[in-house]
Amino acid sequence: MTRINILPPLVADMIAAGEVVERPASVIKELMENSFDAGAKKVTVEFKSGGATYIKISDDGCGMSPEDAGIAFTRHATSKLHDEKGLEAIGTMGFRGEALAAIAAVSHIELITREKGAPEGVRVTVRAGDIVDMSPCGCPEGTTMIVRDIFHNTPARLKFLKSDRSEASACIAAAMHCSLGRPEVSVRLKRDGEEVFFTPGDGREESAVYALLGRETAHGMLPVSGKTEAMSVTGFTSSPAFGRGNRANQHFYCNGRYIKSVLLQAAVEQAYKNTLLTGKFPSCVLYLELSRGAVDVNVHPAKTEVKFSDEKKVFDLVYQTVRACLEAERKPLEIRLSEGTKKAVSEPKSDFFRSMPAEEYRAKAVFQNAAPERRAAPVFRAPTEYDRPLPAEREKPAAAVNFAPKVSASPKNDAFPAFSPPPARENVEKAVENVEKISAPACRVIGEALDTYIIAEIDDELMLIDKHAAHERMIFDRLKTQERQIMSQTLLAPVIIRPTAEDAEIMDKNSALLDEMGFEVEPFGQSSYAVRAVPDDVDVSEAASALEEICEKLRGGDKVSAESARDEILHTVACKAAIKAGRRHDISELERVACAVASGEVRYCPHGRPVSARLTKKQLDKFFSRIV
Numbered sequence: 001m002t003r004i005n006i007l008p009p010l011v012a013d014m015i016a017a018g019e020v021v022e023r024p025a026s027v028i029k030e031l032m033e034n035s036f037d038a039g040a041k042k043v044t045v046e047f048k049s050g051g052a053t054y055i056k057i058s059d060d061g062c063g064m065s066p067e068d069a070g071i072a073f074t075r076h077a078t079s080k081l082h083d084e085k086g087l088e089a090i091g092t093m094g095f096r097g098e099a100l101a102a103i104a105a106v107s108h109i110e111l112i113t114r115e116k117g118a119p120e121g122v123r124v125t126v127r128a129g130d131i132v133d134m135s136p137c138g139c140p141e142g143t144t145m146i147v148r149d150i151f152h153n154t155p156a157r158l159k160f161l162k163s164d165r166s167e168a169s170a171c172i173a174a175a176m177h178c179s180l181g182r183p184e185v186s187v188r189l190k191r192d193g194e195e196v197f198f199t200p201g202d203g204r205e206e207s208a209v210y211a212l213l214g215r216e217t218a219h220g221m222l223p224v225s226g227k228t229e230a231m232s233v234t235g236f237t238s239s240p241a242f243g244r245g246n247r248a249n250q251h252f253y254c255n256g257r258y259i260k261s262v263l264l265q266a267a268v269e270q271a272y273k274n275t276l277l278t279g280k281f282p283s284c285v286l287y288l289e290l291s292r293g294a295v296d297v298n299v300h301p302a303k304t305e306v307k308f309s310d311e312k313k314v315f316d317l318v319y320q321t322v323r324a325c326l327e328a329e330r331k332p333l334e335i336r337l338s339e340g341t342k343k344a345v346s347e348p349k350s351d352f353f354r355s356m357p358a359e360e361y362r363a364k365a366v367f368q369n370a371a372p373e374r375r376a377a378p379v380f381r382a383p384t385e386y387d388r389p390l391p392a393e394r395e396k397p398a399a400a401v402n403f404a405p406k407v408s409a410s411p412k413n414d415a416f417p418a419f420s421p422p423p424a425r426e427n428v429e430k431a432v433e434n435v436e437k438i439s440a441p442a443c444r445v446i447g448e449a450l451d452t453y454i455i456a457e458i459d460d461e462l463m464l465i466d467k468h469a470a471h472e473r474m475i476f477d478r479l480k481t482q483e484r485q486i487m488s489q490t491l492l493a494p495v496i497i498r499p500t501a502e503d504a505e506i507m508d509k510n511s512a513l514l515d516e517m518g519f520e521v522e523p524f525g526q527s528s529y530a531v532r533a534v535p536d537d538v539d540v541s542e543a544a545s546a547l548e549e550i551c552e553k554l555r556g557g558d559k560v561s562a563e564s565a566r567d568e569i570l571h572t573v574a575c576k577a578a579i580k581a582g583r584r585h586d587i588s589e590l591e592r593v594a595c596a597v598a599s600g601e602v603r604y605c606p607h608g609r610p611v612s613a614r615l616t617k618k619q620l621d622k623f624f625s626r627i628v
């Protein structure tokens with residue numbers, strides 16, 4: 001073996017560069033972060049073709065003194081960290097002093113910078129890590145960095161670059177991620193001289209979302225916000241109607257830093273369970289803030305992976321916050337910007353974030369999104385504080401007040417939580433006022449079409465409702481929120497079933513769960529089982545097929561979590577209990593379903609399919625050319 005040799009600094013930097021500078025997009029990320037750290041309010045990023053030949057970033061930040069500019073390219077030269085104590089409380093994006101050294105090692109850099117208040121600036125030319133020229137120059141306050149010919153001296157890395165198109169996409173994505181994390185900084189991105197996006201930097205997260213993700217995504221976003229003592233999460237998450245085919249529009253930030261996190265992704269997706277179609281993913285932009293000690297950003301050279309000291313707390317906060325937002329969903333937030341901002345922001349021009357023209361959007365939205373502005377708060381809501389007697393008045397007789405809208409009485413009220421009327425006069429008044437505030441639109445059922453769809457008129461809209469899907473959801477929600485055990489009906493005569501050996505095993509293994517869900521099943525003879533009780537909602541004639549379906553769903557064995565096994569069983573029960581397509585139903589039954597849909601309470605079936613489609617009078621009038 002040859003003797004140990006200390007590597008020359010350039011070689012060491014080139015090796016380090018491999019970690020920090022993976023591709024041109026990493027240069028954009030590092031330089032933008034430096035601009036943010038320098039307190040810039042305006043940043044302009046330009047690149048040519050795929051970024052490898054030319055990247056230029058200008059900012060109006062604090063700039064550098066000539067001395068600092070002279071050592072900025074030296075490895076471990078940083079103004080952001082002085083000793084190991086500071087490492088615990090890093091507040092800046094950078095701190096290792098590695099980026100500039102690494103970038104300089106594999107490219108040619110021109111730095112033009114002027115410190116705030118300094119009479120003149122300095123221009124520094126760096127070739128493959130060495131400063132070859134440094135001279136005073138006139139320039140605005142702030143810093144401009146031009147990086148040329150990335151990987152010119154590491155042909156192996158150059159070879160690994162993808163096509164200009166995909167490198168450009170990565171550059172745009174990197175700039176987008178940085179900008180989305182900093183709504184208070186105005187960023188302009190140009191590719192080959194053409195503007196790709198511009199963010200206004202007005203400090204509003206919604207402005208950044210609109211400018212960067214485009215109108216279509218912004219339209220479907222709901223604001224979220226939640227916090228615990230130690231951390232907070234804010235941002236936006238998509239309405240379930242706006243599910244995407246992939247996760248490309250999930251963006252997570254931790255203390256302003258864009259991060260990739262399987263944990264946060266899982267927390268968000270878990271919150272959408274039962275509302276999003278299988279194969280669809282939510283979009284979100286979530287800003288997590290937590291004390292600097294509670295997160296370690298020092299686990300990955302690009303700092304895109306972080307380690308939370310208490311993962312469960314982070315998961316729970318994000319899950320609960322998104323979940324609460326979806327449950328409270330009334331109408332997707334329409335991001336409102338002033339005309340001025342809209343013009344200034346414009347829409348992202350690159351097809352990378354293709355946005356739909358307004359007309360196309362509206363056309364799609366009609367059926368997808370059941371007229372958001374018309375969605376009133378549910379009348380059939382969970383009991384509020386007014387619904388419960390006040391402690392002192394609990395014993396007094398209750399005054400009668402009828403909250404329900406005009407629907408025919410139905411012997412079995414499936415959908416609506418029973419509530420006890422409020423007892424005292426002022427409470428009654430308060431409650432009436434409350435109900436008036438949230439009164440549901442007038443809903444009139446016209447009839448049923450094709451034995452499948454309810455046709456209803458709601459204020460000035462025509463609504464088609466998939467009666468089975470809507471009813472299924474109503475039952476599913478009721479079962480799910482039911483605190484006590486599921487009501488079960490003991491059958492007069494047990495139903496004898498003959499499951500396959502595999503199904504029998506599944507039933508044995510899950511007997512406690514089945515019991516809890518209202519099915520009482522026990523072995524009966526050699527290979528038969530007796531079903532002695534089924535959930536209240538399931539008809540006897542459906543007992544065998546319900547159990548068969550449940551066994552099919554539980555076949556995943558240990559891979560199915562207890563929670564999702566329960567949900568699956570509830571799906572089956574709800575499906576079996578719901579009114580069926582292909583059969584005629586009594587108008588009163590249809591009315592109950594239509595009212596629940598009209599109130600906005602029921603929007604998706606438990607599998608995430610939409611339950612209704614609406615046509616406004618205006619759309620019909622337009623169609624028939626009554627109006628132009």
Ligand code: ADP
Nearest residue numbers: 034038072078079094095096097098099100143
């Ligand atoms: P780090 O960001 O980890 O400190 P870098 O190598 O990215 O390391 O930058 C080295 C130093 O150069 C920074 O600490 C900062 O003092 C200075 N610097 C880099 N970019 C800028 C900029 N745009 N404006 C002002 N100073 C900068």
Ligand code: MG
Nearest residue numbers: 030034094099
């Ligand atoms: Mg840096």
